[in-house]
Amino acid sequence: MAIRKIVERGDPVLQKVCRPVTEFNKRLHILLDDMAETLEKAGGVGLAAPQVGILRRVCIVEDSEGEIIELINPEIIGEEGEQTGLEGCLSIPGRYGIVTRPYRVRVRAQDRDGVFFEIEDESVTARCFCHEIGHLDGHLYTDYCDHLLTDEELDQYIKDHPEEFEEDE
Ligand code: NI
Numbered sequence: 322m323a324i325r326k327i328v329e330r331g332d333p334v335l336q337k338v339c340r341p342v343t344e345f346n347k348r349l350h351i352l353l354d355d356m357a358e359t360l361e362k363a364g365g366v367g368l369a370a371p372q373v374g375i376l377r378r379v380c381i382v383e384d385s386e387g388e389i390i391e392l393i394n395p396e397i398i399g400e401e402g403e404q405t406g407l408e409g410c411l412s413i414p415g416r417y418g419i420v421t422r423p424y425r426v427r428v429r430a431q432d433r434d435g436v437f438f439e440i441e442d443e444s445v446t447a448r449c450f451c452h453e454i455g456h457l458d459g460h461l462y463t464d465y466c467d468h469l470l471t472d473e474e475l476d477q478y479i480k481d482h483p484e485e486f487e488e489d490e
Pocket of ligand 1: 409410411412452453456
């Protein structure tokens with residue numbers, strides 16, 4: 322496995338629509354393994370292939386149990402409710418915005434061997450599904466919020482929402 326370089330906002334690769342994966346081969350598995358290692362090192366909860374310069378419909382999400390979910394050619398097939406909260410991105414280091422997303426989503430995707438599956442989750446993980454799948458169509462969360470928070474606004478948000486920042490075991 323290897324750590325890949327995460328591209329940052331301003332790189333045109335982040336605005337491209339990614340192509341579907343058609344071959345579920347060793348090369349894909351290496352990409353997925355590298356992405357998991359890169360995500361772990363960066364300390365995030367999700368990473369999309371375009372963020373490491375690969376324009377393919379591949380992303381990974383770490384769920385609330387700490388498990389890495391690999392999504393190949395994912396599609397959101399169901400949405401329920403709404404949540405508004407803080408969102409960040411490894412391609413926009415150190416900055417955050419307030420974004421409204423569905424509270425619960427259902428995703429259909431393929432696994433690393435091409436087998437279709439469906440997965441449903443809520444709260445932070447649902448937000449993460451939306452965020453990562455957005456990357457595959459060239460969207461950053463900044464497309465869905467009016468501005469990036471200033472340091473003062475971020476401090477205020479953290480003060481007002483302490484429950485969102487409790488450390489998980
Ligand atoms: Ni992101």
